[in-house]
Amino acid sequence: MNIGQASSASGVSAKMIRYYESIGLISPPNRTESNYRVYGADEVHTLRFVKRARTLGFSVEETATLLGLWQDKSRASAEVKDIATAHIGALETKIAELQSMVKTLKHLAHCCSGDDRPNCPILDDLAGMPAKKGH
Amino acid sequence: MNIGQASSASGVSAKMIRYYESIGLISPPNRTESNYRVYGADEVHTLRFVKRARTLGFSVEETATLLGLWQDKSRASAEVKDIATAHIGALETKIAELQSMVKTLKHLAHCCSGDDRPNCPILDDLAGMPAKKGH
DNA sequence: ATAAGGCTTCCCATCATGGGAAGGTCAAGG
DNA sequence: CCTTGACCTTCCCATGATGGGAAGCCTTAT
Numbered sequence: 001m002n003i004g005q006a007s008s009a010s011g012v013s014a015k016m017i018r019y020y021e022s023i024g025l026i027s028p029p030n031r032t033e034s035n036y037r038v039y040g041a042d043e044v045h046t047l048r049f050v051k052r053a054r055t056l057g058f059s060v061e062e063t064a065t066l067l068g069l070w071q072d073k074s075r076a077s078a079e080v081k082d083i084a085t086a087h088i089g090a091l092e093t094k095i096a097e098l099q100s101m102v103k104t105l106k107h108l109a110h111c112c113s114g115d116d117r118p119n120c121p122i123l124d125d126l127a128g129m130p131a132k133k134g135h
Numbered sequence: 136m137n138i139g140q141a142s143s144a145s146g147v148s149a150k151m152i153r154y155y156e157s158i159g160l161i162s163p164p165n166r167t168e169s170n171y172r173v174y175g176a177d178e179v180h181t182l183r184f185v186k187r188a189r190t191l192g193f194s195v196e197e198t199a200t201l202l203g204l205w206q207d208k209s210r211a212s213a214e215v216k217d218i219a220t221a222h223i224g225a226l227e228t229k230i231a232e233l234q235s236m237v238k239t240l241k242h243l244a245h246c247c248s249g250d251d252r253p254n255c256p257i258l259d260d261l262a263g264m265p266a267k268k269g270h
Numbered sequence: 271a272t273a274a275g276g277c278t279t280c281c282c283a284t285c286a287t288g289g290g291a292a293g294g295t296c297a298a299g300g
Numbered sequence: 301c302c303t304t305g306a307c308c309t310t311c312c313c314a315t316g317a318t319g320g321g322a323a324g325c326c327t328t329a330t
Contacts, residue, residue, distance in 0.1 A: 002276075002277070003276090003277075003278095004276065004277080013318080013319085014276095014277090015318070015319065015320090016317080016318070016319095018278095018279090019317080019318080032326095034277085034278090034325080034326055034327085035277080035278065035325085035326090036276090036277055036278080036326080036327095037277085037278090045262070045263070048262075048263050049261050049262050049263070052260070052261045052262075052263065053261050054317090055236075056236050056239060056240060056261075057233070057236045059316080059317095060316075060317075061316095066258070066261060069255075069258065070258045070261065070262060072253075073253060074253055075253050075255070076250065076251045076252070076253065077247050077248055077249055077250060077251075077252055077253060077254060077255035077257075077258075078249045078250055078251065080247065080249075080255045080257045080258055081244055081247045081248075081249035081255075081257065082249075084240055084243065084244045084247070084257050085244055087240065088237055088240050088241060088244065091233050091236055091237050091240070092237060094233055095230055095233045095234060095237070098192070098226050098229055098230045098233070099230060101190075101191050101192045101226055102223055102226050102227060102230070104191060105191060105219055105222065105223050105226070106223060108219065109216055109219045109220055109223065112212050112215065112216045112219070113212055113216075114212055114213045114215075114216035114217075115211065115212060115213055116211045116212075116213065117211070117212055118207075118208060118209055118210050118211065118212060119212060120204075120210070120212035120215045120216075122212075122215045122216065122219050123201070123204065123205045123212075123215055125187070126184050126187045126188050126191075126201060126205065127180070127183075127184050127187075127205060128180070128183050128184070128187065137307075137308070138307095138308075138309095139306095139307065139308080148287080148288080149308090150287070150288065150289090151286080151287070151288090153309095153310090154286080154287080167295095169294075169295055169296085169308080169309090170294085170295090170308080170309065171295080171296095171307090171308055171309080172308085172309090189286090194285080194286090195285080195286070
C-alpha cells in the first residue's frame with residue numbers, strides 16, 4: 001500500500017502521515033526500491049488510532065503517549081484514564097472561556113439595534129465605555 | 136509615554152504592540168529623537184479596544200474591521216452587529232465541537248476502571264474497537 | 271513512447287504570541 | 301563624569317498542526 005492508499009484508508013492526509021513520521025509519532029515504514037513508503041494493515045491501524053485521538057482533541061504529544069500505552073500491553077489503565085481526565089479538564093476550561101465570550105457578546109448584540117444608525121453598544125463596550133443597564 | 140508604559144496601561148505586551156503596528160492594525164506612533172515610540176492617551180485607548188476585542192475572541196482581522204467601524208462615526212450599527220453575530224456563531228460551533236469531544240471522553244473515562252489492570256476501554260475506542268454497551 | 275497521476279523532498283504560509291540576541295539610550299547614584 | 305541597570309530598538313527563531321506548491325522521479329495505462 002502506498003501513502004495515498006494509506007491516507008484514504010486511515011483518513012490522515014499524506015502530508016500529515018509524512019509529518020507524523022518526521023516528528024517520530026509513527027515509525028518510518030519500509031520503502032520500495034524506488035523509495036516509496038509502503039504501509040500494511042498495522043500501520044493503517046496505528047494511523048486510525050492517531051486520527052481518532054486527534055479527533056477527540058488530544059494533542060500530538062498526548063497522542064504519542066497514548067500510542068505508547070496502547071502498545072504497552074502491561075500498562076495500567078489508570079495512566080490512560082489520567083490523561084483522558086486531564087484532557088477533559090482542559091476542554092472544559094476552554095469551553096467555559098468560549099461560553100463566557102458568547103455570553104458577553106450575546107448581551108451586547110441584544111443591546112445593539114443593528115440598524116442604519118451609528119450608535120452601537122458593542123463598540124461602546126470595546127471602547128471601554130460603561131454599559132448602560134437594562135433596557 | 137514609552138511602549139512599556141503603554142503596555143502596562145493597555146494590557147497589551149510591548150511585543151504585541153510592535154506586531155500590531157507591523158501588520159497595520161494600529162498606526163505607527165511618533166518617535167523621539169532617539170527613535171523611541173511615543174504613545175498618548177488616544178493610542179492607549181485604541182490598544183485597550185484591541186485588547187478587549189481579542190479577549191472576546193475576535194481575530195486580529197475582525198478586530199481591524201471593528202476598529203475601522205469604531206473610527207467611522209457614520210457607520211451603521213448593523214455592520215457591527217453582523218460581525219458580532221457571525222462571531223457568536225463561530226464560537227458556538229467551536230463550543231459544540233468541544234462538548235462533543237467531552238461527551239465521548241467522559242463516557243469512555245466512566246467505562247475505564249482506572250486501576251492497575253491493562254484493560255482499557257479508552258484505548259479500545261481509539262483503536263477502533265466496537266464499544267461494549269452498558270456497563 | 272507518451273501522458274497522467276502518484277510519489278519524493280524541500281521550502282513557505284498560516285495565526286498570534288513569546289524568547290532572546292545585539293546594540294542604542296536614559297536616569298540615578300557614586 | 302562614569303557606571304549600572306533598566307529601558308528601548310531591530311532582527312531572527314519557535315510554537316502547533318496543517319496546507320500549498322515546486323521540481324523532479326516513478327509507474328501505469330494507453
